[in-house]
Ligand code: SF4
């Protein structure tokens with residue numbers, strides 16, 4: 001089905017829960033106040049599905065090439081402007097897996113999570129032995145890297161999976177991701193200040209990016225992959241693939257056309273005006289780097 005990783009863990013208190021609380025207490029979550037809600041569910045994921053016995057973590061790859069405009073602007077890799085948003089796509093695939101599970105246990109309860117419930121998903125994937133957490137906070141699968149989406153299936157099936165050892169960090173003395181971050185958002189290994197992160201600023205933040213932030217963006221107007229690009233576990237870099245209209249066309253685009261072309265894609269989360277503001281910030285900065 002195209003998944004590149006699978007792991008199984010129990011719905012117990014997540015391994016990084018205390019660290020997550022400390023991170024929130026230090027106000028490193030910018031204005032993403034939704035992260036502060038439903039902490040009881042984050043702490044006890046078994047509450048998300050009655051009778052939950054197993055959490056199945058799944059990793060689905062996205063291409064190493066960046067979507068680009070003909071004039072050389074790019075987006076982060078996870079954003080596929082030529083496809084439906086990954087939340088839709090992964091849910092469809094997870095439903096197919098559930099159909100197979102129902103053949104095994106027709107009465108089993110299941111719940112799919114693709115960023116759709118308060119779940120510390122990297123923690124469960126880590127606990128399942130699927131990969132390790134890098135200094136850039138990404139889950140890294142040795143031999144593959146970190147260019148993938150995560151999804152979870154909660155189920156009442158008590159899968160008979162041997163206990164696994166969580167994977168030790170394999171970064172060693174490498175600090176390439178911290179050095180590569182243009183916004184100093186990786187304040188130290190394994191710690192991110194979201195209010196500085198370009199992924200947050202260009203997608204989640206309600207405000208427009210500032211000219212100074214535009215200078216840090218290089219040519220990427222939606223998200224940021226620099227701390228992943230720098231990582232040796234991600235292997236060779238692939239150049240941009242033209243999947244987008246020119247930046248000029250996007251700047252002239254009206255809401256109706258945006259909805260028609262991008263209404264089901266990851267762009268929808270930020271919205272047209274935010275996307276335009278990001279492009280304008282890059283244009284105003286005059287700073288571009290190689291795609
Ligand atoms: S996504 Fe970009 S801005 Fe955010 S931590 Fe990584 S390199 Fe820094």
Ligand code: SF4
Nearest residue numbers: 134135171174177231
């Ligand atoms: S760039 Fe280096 S330090 Fe950062 S996550 Fe990758 S291996 Fe670890």
